Amino acid sequence: MVFSRRLILVCVACAVWLSGCTVSKPRPSESQQPVAVTDSKKIKPDISPSAKRDYDRALASIRAKRYDQAKRILVKMTQAYPTLSGPYVNLGMIYHRTGRSDQAMEALNKAIEINPNRPDTYNQLGIVLRSAGQFKAARDAYERALHVDPNYLYAHLNLGILYDLYLRDASKALDHYERYQSLLPEQDQQVSKWVVDLKRRTQKSKKTKIAKKQQL
DSSP: OHHHHHHTOOOSOSSOOSSOOOOSSSOOBTTBOOOOOOOGGGSOTTSOHHHHHHHHHHHHHHHTTOHHHHHHHHHHHHHHOTTOSHHHHHHHHHHHHTTOHHHHHHHHHHHHHHOTTOHHHHHHHHHHHHHTTOHHHHHHHHHHHHHHOTTOHHHHHHHHHIIIIISOOHHHHHHHHHHHHHTSSSOOHHHHHHHHHHHHHHHHHHHHHHHHHHHO
């Protein structure tokens, strides 16, 4: 159970568009993130057709796990279009996937500097920080995502997992798991099992503490 929760630390869909993204299913995992499919009509109208073509190429490369190719395209985009945050977010995810945490954090912080109003960027930063063992910093990043969008379900789920497995705060873990569930069109059955398990463990812990007090 603990192993599966660590594996399913949830990220926003892998390939993030220039100005936003949509998600096909609300259960992507950190280790196997599906690529978002976004209607091109949702891209900002002032972004040039050439930028959209470059981005499409980068997304296709990420889908195929050709990370070096995607990185080359995205780096060129950061130089040609320095006011776009999306290329930096995707670079951060690529660096994270390829084991370069410092570069991932640098790219994500740059994305935040360009556009501080994207919850997906803070969420991805939280994942990188959690992987680096910086649990309190990861919590802060997820909470910043929720400050931007209180209904950003991925940050709620990631906070639930963080409090459950790493910060050992069952009450807060339950709060975020249940908030995540409330934002879904239908219940996530895996998380429902985690909630039941966590409630059972919490009750057992309370009974154990009461029994110890009675023995004193």
